[in-house]
Amino acid sequence: MQQVKAGDKVSVHYHGKLTDGSVFDSSQGREPLNFVAGKGQVIKGFDEAVMNMQPGDKKTVHIPVAEAYGHRNxxxxxxxxxxxxxxxxxxxxxxxxxxxxxxxxxxxxxxxxxxxxxxxxxANHPLAGQDLIFDIELVSID
Missing domain, CATH: 2.40.10.330 (Thrombin, subunit H)
Incomplete structure (x- = not known):
């Protein structure tokens, strides 16, 4: 089965949470998020998390501040x-x-x-300074 590699257009469903468990974003009830893997269209930790996933795979990843929205400035x-x-x-x-x-x-x-x-x-991103947790499901590789 095909695995995600850099340059693949992917569709994912996700739930984004803070370390206290509060949800800050989710694709639930919406179309999946579409982006090109490895092109920096999403935060680094999310981009890296989808690499090598196969359609139908699910995972939970902890993304540290440096690979999310960075530290507050x-x-x-x-x-x-x-x-x-x-x-x-x-x-x-x-x-x-x-x-x-x-x-x-x-x-x-x-x-x-x-x-x-x-x-x-x-002007800091609202999630700057936060570690993030994402539940990710790879829907498809196009």
Whole structure:
């Protein structure tokens, strides 16, 4: 039977959990996740986990921080004055926004704190700093 190798287009079902058992994402009730194995389209640990699997195989993998979304980077936490926000916007904790840099790159940020006239924005991935556990089922190799 065929095994996954780099360059194969694969379909997988998965459940992503934190080490405390809470589920942060799942393909349950949705179409399988499709990606090309070994091309960096998913986090490194997930990519490596599907290698050599065969259709129908199931496994649970523990993915350490370094092979998931990396460690939190405090340089990606910034304070901005409320006055820099559009006049019709009231910044609130938990709001997700898009920011741009001088090179024209756009990236997501989350408001984590509002203190008077200052707002704290965090550009770290929400799962940065977390070890992850995935239950993976290889549906097909195309």
């Amino acid at each position: 405090e340089d990606m936490v910034m304070d901005y004055p409320v006055s820099d926000f559009p006049a019709d916007m009231t910044p609130q904790v938990g709001m997700e926004l898009q920011m741009g840099d001088d090179q024209g790159n756009v990236f997501p940020v989350v408001i984590t704190q509002v203190n008077g006239d200052m707002v704290r924005l965090d």
